[in-house]
Amino acid sequence: MLLGFVLAGCSSGANIISDHDRSAPFGSYNTYNFMQGAGPEAEGYKSFFSQYMVAAITIEMEKRGYTKSDDPDLLVNFNAILQEKTKVTTSPSSSMGAGYYGYRGGRYGGYGGYGGWGGYGYATETHVSQYTEGTFNIDIVDAKKHQLVWEAVGVGKVTEKKLANLEEGVMNGVPKFFSLYPYVAGDPNPVSAVK
Secondary structure, three states: OOOHHHHHHHOOOOEEEEEEOOOOOHHHOOEEEEOOOOOOOOOOOOOHHHHHHHHHHHHHHHHOOOEEOOOOOEEEEEEEEEEEEEEEEEEEOOOOOOOHHHHHHOOOOOOOOOOOOHHHOOOEEEEEEEEEEEEEEEEEEEOOOOEEEEEEEEEEEEOHHHHOOHHHHHHHHHHHHHOOOOOOOOOOOOOOOOO
16 A cells, blocks of 8 residues: 555656657557556555556557557556655755854854854754655557656655545546656647547
């Protein structure tokens, strides 16, 4: 279930990029299927996440005119990875008057206080936060050449709140990845949008 965080996370606020092989014969691709073992599972069964992914990708491929086949032109694969990250930020101190251990606050001799120079970090505060980052990718492979022809990768912060409805997250997230897929079945020319 944790892998569901990734697509839910990537469905909003994620950075999604894609690339494709401009020399691939996209005009000759008409059929597709999923790679054996597609998805992140290794236990020999498909999680709800992978089942939703297969359904969402099927919709997107068929929307582009591809038909599912046992002898496909294209193979689809997808994967998800979660990593714990640490973010460290430094900002100006909110207690500038107090200064380093308070001695810059002006309590000595009645003179006015002064702030420190930020070069050594004395006038700064450091904030450390932990978060989970999800990396999710969809690959499309030329089945005959066994060569990647298109990929989309999304990276985003993952929260439990975004997992509230896993199926909805997948169904909303996958089209955002496929909005970067520039072809329809049997057409060698990129298209601007698929309806």
